[in-house]
Amino acid sequence: MDQVSTRQLATWLDNTLQAERFRDYCPNGLQVEGKATIGHIITGVTASQALLETAISRGADAVLVHHGWFWKGESPVVRGPRRQRLATALGSDLNVFGYHLPLDAHPTLGNNAQLARVLGLEPDRDADGNPVTCGPEGLIWLGSCPGANTLGDLREKIYKALQRVPLIVGDPQQKTGRVAWCTGAAQGMMEAAVDAGAHVYITGEASEPTTHLARETGTGFIGAGHHATERYGIQALGDAVAAQFGIKVEFVDIDNPV
Ligand SMILES: [Zn+2]
The missing domain is CATH 3.40.1390.30 (NIF3 (NGG1p interacting factor 3)-like)
Incomplete structure (x- = not known):
């Protein structure tokens, strides 16, 4: 060895x-x-x-x-x-x-890159092929979710891929459109995702104010588990x-x- x-x-x-x-x-x-x-x-x-x-x-x-x-x-x-x-x-x-953050952010090995692979999320890329990000330290990734047109579809997809029931705020019928994601406890960064035009925000955990921000901006929220999203x-x-x-x-x- x-x-x-x-x-x-x-x-x-x-x-x-x-x-x-x-x-x-x-x-x-x-x-x-x-x-x-x-x-x-x-x-x-x-x-x-x-x-x-x-x-x-x-x-x-x-x-x-x-x-x-x-x-x-x-x-x-x-x-x-x-x-x-x-x-x-x-x-x-x-x-x-x-x-910690270096592993969240790495463009191929990182938690956000790997969660995209596991969930079938398609990251937006810039002209150099780098992922398009927003939020502090560029920790939030932006993209789309081919094959999951509604929040309900995405919930199903996450349930199957991560083997756990995600927390959802929003109408299961609402369109996914532009999706933003950041693994772990990134509920506090949701506003940056909304400002970047996301229709759905996926992270690990939720807090009480998360619900109101989601409802008042019409953004779908998915809490898919801190541990589950960072494995x-x-x-x-x-x-x-x-x-x-x-x-x-x-x-x-x-x-x-x-
Ligand atoms: Zn974490």
Whole structure:
């Protein structure tokens, strides 16, 4: 089995995802340093205690996730679940890599690109072939949904592809037209999608005001699950790591109804 040095992998990931380009809510990259060489990685959406324990039980050298640790606004003290997670990682020399916005935004490996692939969304492209985006950091993608003419059709499509019932605000008969999407908890960015001319906005989560914004602008809203919409970027990134370095990479889905 091939191996890669932790340092080399960190550099490759940082470069591939252009991690330094983003102003994020957490540090991106190697968040907790473990052993110096890596031959086996567990990928997942979130570096939860359950994911760490699965990684250790399978003999992995690293976890690579979308939701890592050390979020802005969190208390920095090392107590409770945070102490437990750190003790687990450090006690097993497990490396923890986290990439948040850089993994949402990547034009091919990212969550938005991969959600489009999974749902059959057709991104709008500019003259250079880059996806047309809007909103903060260009995180919202714009395009269409061939084969789903109404909000109801799109709901069906999402239900089948993601295996969960999405939350819908709007009339199932309304036309989909221009679709905007941003994985995760991007309900707060819906207005940017409306301003960009979207008829439907797909994200992971909803908040109470989301309903009113959808109703008052006539925009269809779909909350398809934070976890459910963010399972695909990290898998694409894992496949790219495996192809690049010939190491073993396994995705572990720790179910999350939110
Ligand atoms: Zn997220």
